[in-house]
Amino acid sequence: MSYAPSASAxxxxxxxxxxxxVAVLGAYGHTGRFVVAELLRRGLTPLLVGRDRQKLDAxxxxxxxxxxxxxxxxxxxxLDRALDGAAAVVNCAGPFVATTPAVARAALRAGIPYxxxxxxxxxxxxxxxxxxxxxxxxxxxxxxSLAFYGGLGDLLATAALGDWPDADEVTLAYGLxxxxxxxxxxxxxxxxxxxxxxYTGGRxxxxxxxxxxxxWRFPEPFGTQDASAFATAxxxxxxxxxxxxxxxxxxxxxxxxxxxAAETPAPVPADERGRSAQNFLVEAVVRRGxxxxxxxxxxxxxxxxxxxxxxxxVARILDGRxxxxxVAGVGEAFDAVSFLRALTPEHLTRLDLPADEDR
Numbered sequence: 001m002s003y004a005p006s007a008s009a010x011x012x013x014x015x016x017x018x019x020x021x022v023a024v025l026g027a028y029g030h031t032g033r034f035v036v037a038e039l040l041r042r043g044l045t046p047l048l049v050g051r052d053r054q055k056l057d058a059x060x061x062x063x064x065x066x067x068x069x070x071x072x073x074x075x076x077x078x079l080d081r082a083l084d085g086a087a088a089v090v091n092c093a094g095p096f097v098a099t100t101p102a103v104a105r106a107a108l109r110a111g112i113p114y115x116x117x118x119x120x121x122x123x124x125x126x127x128x129x130x131x132x133x134x135x136x137x138x139x140x141x142x143x144x145s146l147a148f149y150g151g152l153g154d155l156l157a158t159a160a161l162g163d164w165p166d167a168d169e170v171t172l173a174y175g176l177x178x179x180x181x182x183x184x185x186x187x188x189x190x191x192x193x194x195x196x197x198x199y200t201g202g203r204x205x206x207x208x209x210x211x212x213x214x215x216w217r218f219p220e221p222f223g224t225q226d227a228s229a230f231a232t233a234x235x236x237x238x239x240x241x242x243x244x245x246x247x248x249x250x251x252x253x254x255x256x257x258x259x260x261a262a263e264t265p266a267p268v269p270a271d272e273r274g275r276s277a278q279n280f281l282v283e284a285v286v287r288r289g290x291x292x293x294x295x296x297x298x299x300x301x302x303x304x305x306x307x308x309x310x311x312x313x314v315a316r317i318l319d320g321r322x323x324x325x326x327v328a329g330v331g332e333a334f335d336a337v338s339f340l341r342a343l344t345p346e347h348l349t350r351l352d353l354p355a356d357e358d359r
């Protein structure tokens with residue numbers, strides 16, 4: 001299925017070039033700025049949407065080809081005006097518990113795809129449960145949690161699964177050399193406290209972070225490190241399209257200590273693209289009986305890599321390279337292997353996938 005903007009998309013939505021217009025809610029936030037830059041790099045036209053007109057105008061700067069629209073998730077009419085003429089909407093405005101339902105409803109009213117970069121598991125689960133039927137009936141695709149914590153693990157596990165129809169267990173191991181959280185991450189942590197989930201025994205169950213620490217062997221160069229159980233949005237999206245009773249996540253201890261420390265500073269740009277110096281490695285391990293398959297991805301800056309993840313999805317939706325309607329995880333909506341390879345080596349500096357002959 002492919003999507004196209006409505007006839008009103010031309011100059012009113014900053015579409016003078018005739019390129020598809022993608023509304024970005026929360027465009028002036030830390031991740032939103034990366035998304036806007038990636039849309040421009042990919043030849044798409046971002047429509048800057050947010051609550052603060054001054055911040056929107058400052059982000060637009062001297063680029064007169066970009067339009068700004070002020071909208072509030074508390075005002076459905078303003079969202080409808082903001083999405084008028086857009087071909088898709090990317091929600092980068094957290095906390096997502098407050099924004100996802102309103103923006104998803106607005107996307108359904110507009111008949112356009114909705115994507116977000118939410119890490120809150122409960123919000124993503126509610127999107128599946130609340131809007132799955134209505135989105136399928138409308139023929140609209142909603143893809144939640146298309147970010148580092150959510151989309152990347154889903155894609156890696158789906159790619160590792162290959163032709164297996166199911167798995168006994170999926171494990172996602174996150175290795176970060178540091179985690180300097182944005183103010184938005186801090187705010188999300190406060191609003192999402194006590195609402196974490198894990199997928200075990202074939203269902204989502206409450207998850208409480210503990211002090212349990214165990215050694216975990218990450219791929220090199222991380223190697224064996226102390227680690228702890230972790231809660232991610234992949235644990236919500238994967239079981240929606242992968243038959244498995246267990247999806248667990250672990251993270252090495254250093255970034256968890258960073259995020260828990262109030263004095264840990266926000267990320268600082270370290271290159272010309274605004275990325276921080278932080279490096280990551282994610283390994284997905286799927287087990288079926290005595291067999292295991294693995295997929296590994298590495299790169300730089302967990303916030304910056306969210307942008308190519310979500311923009312690659314937008315591009316594939318708009319040109320018809322999507323396999324689903326309704327609410328779907330990224331691994332269900334797209335071909336996981338080609339999606340990941342499209343991000344290499346510019347955004348993923350390492351990608352190890354199971355060899356085709358092993359399948």
